[in-house]
Amino acid sequence: MIGYGDFARVDIRVGTVTSAVPNTAARKPAMVLEVDFGAEIGRKRTSAQLTDLYQPEDLVGRQVAAVVNFPPKQIAKVMSEVLVLGFPDAEGRVVLAAIERPVPNGGKLF
Numbered sequence: 001m002i003g004y005g006d007f008a009r010v011d012i013r014v015g016t017v018t019s020a021v022p023n024t025a026a027r028k029p030a031m032v033l034e035v036d037f038g039a040e041i042g043r044k045r046t047s048a049q050l051t052d053l054y055q056p057e058d059l060v061g062r063q064v065a066a067v068v069n070f071p072p073k074q075i076a077k078v079m080s081e082v083l084v085l086g087f088p089d090a091e092g093r094v095v096l097a098a099i100e101r102p103v104p105n106g107g108k109l110f
Contacts, residue, residue: 011069012085012109013037014099015044020056023047025076031056032078033064038106041068044082047075052093063099065109 015035023030029051036043046066050059066082073080086094 009069010067012065013041013068014063014065014103014107014109015041015082015105017059017062017064018043020054020059022051022056023076023078025078027076030075031059033059033084035064035066035082035084036105037066037068037082038104040106044068045078046080046082046084047078048084048086048094050084050086050094050096052091053089053095062096063102063105065097065099 015037017033018036019034020031023032026047028049030047030049031051033046033048034043035046065085067085068082070083085097087097089095
């Protein structure tokens, strides 16, 4: 069990995907996403293993939830600045956590 304070330290925000391209240098198939988190956080990049269920054109304009306060991590040639959130389906493919209705970019999960 964790306390609410532990949960509150994980900064999960909503952002809109502004670009999505294949990460051809990654060992496992992935896409490089640029996500707009609004004025406070700005645009961040990430490499995400979403290629099984999503095409780049499916992602541009879509809102996603992401952890924005992990340290950056090098993934192939991409410095991944955020962790986009998803769940595995029955075959282990990543299904993005869904934002039910449009919300302002940068909104914090609580």
